[in-house]
Amino acid sequence: HVREAVRFADGVHTLHELGVTTFVEIGPGGVLTALTQGCLDDTVAVPALRGDRPEGQAVVSALAELYVRGASPDWGALVxxxxxIALPTYAFQRERYWLAGDEDPAAVGDPADAADSGFWDSVEREDAASLAATLGVSADASLSALLPRLSAWRRQRRERSVVDGWRYRVTWKPLGALPRPGAAGPWLLVVARESEWTASVRAALTDHGPAPVTLVAGPGTDRRALTRELAGIGPVSGVLSLLAEDETAAAGHPGLPYGLAATLCLTQALGDAGIDAPLWCATRGAVATGRSDRLDRPLQSQVWGFGRAAALEHPQRWGGLIDLPDLLDARAATRLAAVLGQRAEDQVAVRASGVYGRRLVRATRAAHPAREWSPRGTVLITGGTGALGGHVARWLAGAGAEQLVLTGRRGLDAPGAAALAAELEESGVRVTV
Ligand SMILES: NC(=O)c1ccc[n+]([C@@H]2O[C@H](COP(=O)([O-])OP(=O)(O)OC[C@H]3O[C@@H](n4cnc5c(N)ncnc54)[C@H](OP(=O)(O)O)[C@@H]3O)[C@@H](O)[C@H]2O)c1
Structure with missing residues (x-):
């Protein structure tokens, strides 16, 4: 600069002509980098050091920038x-949230199907010429007349197998050894009234841990009273409700078992009282784990229905549902304690033959075709004024029902109900909402 012109631009252009496309400025800042960028349009110019950051960081950043812009630094010299090493750098901790063995039956090709696929392709495309060639016959009018029927049949079968793939049923899987119940704090046992049964459950808990605290929530108990009582109870490690056992009608509700109403109250009151200990609801004979296992107490099954909704709405304070045998012998008592001591299974049946967990499995299609249902006379549709109810009602009207009774809380005031009734009547069916 002092003695003669540096001719920086000429230097950069010469380097560029010689094939240099990447420039690294070795110096205390980025002044020359900026000048280089000013001389050339398409070039990579990176300063090794920056006035505003530590040297180490600046050099590594420069290397990184060079690397992402196509240069190949010698990383071995740096580290x-x-x-x-090969990616991934850690073992994925995968957790499946969908059903095992859940292959889409419509997508799984049968080898025999593969061999036939050319034939069915021609059918589906209604391509008479190619079908005739496959069959070795002439593409005459009779073949063309048959084709649309064949392709419709094919389409229907395909649709049916897709729909069949959506069918599931419940099964009960024997559970392996459950962990031995460990020592924990006392449980809260909630009963509608004391009985031999509640005593045997209390004894089972006492044999495998501290004696439980018992709360009697008999008829007349309400949410607020229950909340007050719960607030007075010290910390518990879990809540076991035997309320489902009481199948007598709730006061003023002849169709509602007290046990179910009280289970709802208890669930609400536990929330009100801020008790987060897991709630388990016990039933007896409310589920059938197989053909030879009798479902003796369908009223208690309602607690299972309620429990599955509660489990979804309050997962953080839900324990599970447990169906117990009529007699709680020593083995069943140990199993009960083991089930209460774990959190992996939340729908469990204890039987003489072991402990069973509820599972959803694919329902295989019955070998014989389903019988069509032809509605006759009057058909009652509960929730008939709703979205699905409307579809069902239209279908029934077209399928032969003479009268439809649609129910809902609001009756004709439900949105669209009046229009639906008018539309159905127009089609010739009598409608009562
Ligand atoms: N739509 C879907 O795609 C779909 C899919 C899977 C499952 N589902 C289930 O199928 C059922 C019907 O679905 P949707 O879509 O048709 O529901 P929606 O349009 O809300 O219809 C519900 C119907 O039930 C009546 N209803 C609601 N609460 C009632 C009560 N306490 N007592 C008597 N009637 C009552 C409603 O009338 P009021 O309100 O006047 O009582 C209405 O007629 C629901 O359980 C829904 O979860 C629906």
């Missing part, structure tokens, strides 16, 4: 002794 001696390092070597490449």
């Amino acid at each position: 001696p002794g390092a070597h490449r």
Whole structure:
């Protein structure tokens, strides 16, 4: 600069002509980098150091920028002794949230199907010429007349197998050894009234841990009273409700078992009282784990229905549902304690033959075709004024029902109900909402 012109631009252009496309400025800042960028349009110019950051960081950043812009730094010089490893760098901790063995039956090709696929392709495309060639016959009018029927049949079968793939049923899987119940704090046992049964459950808990605290929530108990009582109870490690056992009608509600109403109250009151200990609801004979296992107490099954909704709405304070045998012998008592001591299974049946967990499995299609249902006379549709109810009602009207009774809380005031009734009547069916 002092003695003669540096001719920086000429220097950069010469380098560029010689094939240099990447420039690294070795110096205390980025002045020359900026000048270089000013001389050339398409070039990579990176300063090794920056006035505003520590040297180490600036050099590594420069290397990184060079790397992402196509240069190949010698990483070995930067991190001696390092070597490449294959991705991923950790084992994925995968957790499945869908059903096992859940292959889409419509997508799984049968080898025999593969062989036939050319034939069915021609059918589906209604391509008479190619079908005739496949069959070795002439493409005459009779073949063309048959084709649309064949392709409709094919389409129907395909649709049916897709729909069949959506069918599931419940099954009960024997559970392996459950962990031995460990020592924990006392449980809260909630009963509608004391009985031999509640005593045997209390004894089972006492045999495998501290004696439980018992709360009697008999008829007349309400949410607020229950909340007050719960607030007075010290910390518990879990809540076991035997309320479902009481199948007598709730006061003023002849169709509602007290046990179910009280289970709802208890669930609400536990929330009100801020008790987060897991709630387990016990039933007896409310589920059938197989053909030879009798479902003796369908009224208690309602607690299972309620429990599955509660489990979804309050997962953080839900324990599970447990169906117990009529007699709680020593083995069943140990199993009860083991079930209460774990959190992996939340729908469990204890039987003489072991402990069973509820599972959803694919329902295989019955070998014989389903019988069509032809509605006759009057058909009652509960929730008939709703979205699905409307579809069902239209279908029934077209399928032969003479009268439809649609129910809902609001009756004709439900949105669209009046229009639906008018439309159905127009089609010739009598409608009562
Ligand atoms: N739509 C879907 O795609 C779909 C899919 C899977 C499952 N589902 C289930 O199928 C059922 C019907 O679905 P949707 O879509 O048709 O529901 P929606 O349009 O809300 O219809 C519900 C119907 O039930 C009546 N209803 C609601 N609460 C009632 C009560 N306490 N007592 C008597 N009637 C009552 C409603 O009338 P009021 O309100 O006047 O009582 C209405 O007629 C629901 O359980 C829904 O969860 C629906």
